[in-house]
Amino acid sequence: MSRGVRVGLGTIVSAVVLAALLWFTDPTQIWHTLSAADIRWVVAAMIVNIATVPVMAWRWQLLLRAKRIVVPIGWLTRTYFVALFLGQFLPAAVGGDAVRAVELGRRTHEAPEAVASVLIDRLVGVVSLVALAVVAYTASGGSGRPEVVAAETMFGLAAVTILSLLFSARLRGLAARWLEPRVAGRQLAAGQRFYDALHEYREHRRTLAAVCGLALGVQVVRLGTIWMLVQALGLDVPVSEIFATGPVLFAALILPVSLNGIGVREAVFVSFLRDSTTAEQAIALGVAFLAVGTATALVGAAILLIRWVRYGVQSVRPRTQIEDPEAGLQALPQPADTAWHERTADHPSPRPGPRLDRE
Secondary structure: OOHHHHHHHHHHHHHHHHHHHHHOOOHHHHHHHHHOOOHHHHHHHHHHHHHHHHHHHHHHHHHHHHOOOOOOHHHHHHHHHHHHHHHHHOOOOOOHHHHHHHHHHHHHOOHHHHHHHHHHHHHHHHHHHHHHHHHHHHHOOOOOOHHHHHHHHHHHHHHHHHHHHHOOOOOHHHHHHHHOOEEOOEEOOOOHHHHHHHHHHHHOHHHHHHHHHHHHHHHHHHHHHHHHHHHHHOOOOOHHHHHHHHHHHHHHHHOOOOOOOOOHHHHHHHHHOOOOOOHHHHHHHHHHHHHHHHHHHHHHHHHHHHHHHHHOHHHHOOOOOOOOOOHHHOOOOOOOOOOOOOOOOOOOOOOOOOOOOOO
């Protein structure tokens, strides 16, 4: 299934779920809750959420250092922000993970290692969600609602299964082909070198443990942003409910079943916070959480805007292949390791204009 088809189906799912939520609730009450929000708490949540991106870039850097690949933390952070922006605002063009893999591959000339690092980073994030769910369940004394326990158990089993497949020498190829970031259905790296690059991470257990710890810390901070938004909206939601709902929410946002989690995010809040909020309040909380994520992604837009002002529109053309098939057509081609959001100049292609997803 192509990325465009998946985005189309996700858009339909988001529209249907959101329409159903609005049909059975009072939109005026949702707006009333949002309009009464304390902007100071909202801004604080945005700042904290933005601050998690350098930490995510740091854990990516740790994975690369384990393979003796040295990349500046500043470059990784900027690439992460740009990937968040493109993944959220241009979902049909190129995915955020694919952006990171392509740009890192072009910079290091190590396509297998670049794609493997992005995939492992994503999977470690999944494992951290499972760990967070275990912590939340333990903190509640094992008294979580049955649907919460069931959702977190199913997600945990799925994560364990994926990791088992990934680190199985016999089945790693199948798992890698299924999970690998792609652009327009095209693999960014393939073959024995990619599978070896992926599989070698099991020899770096300390690095994986450190990265998982950082990922868990990021998830806890994200729970903190939800708590801040609860304070901003003046809701009475116990911290225990936030901890129980968070892992389910974050897991739902990872699944490619909607458009950027729209509708699904609000449905999770409505379902799992029903004991402490009205449906309208829960939807308002979902919208506020979306606003925080959007503000974080817009930092990537600011990075691209600066490049565009300084070097022109050609400097912000995203690459969709690690090896540029049109490099030979350029009069004075840039080095292949120059990231598209960091080029100092770019010479016009015989086919001018921004390219987002072209074979």
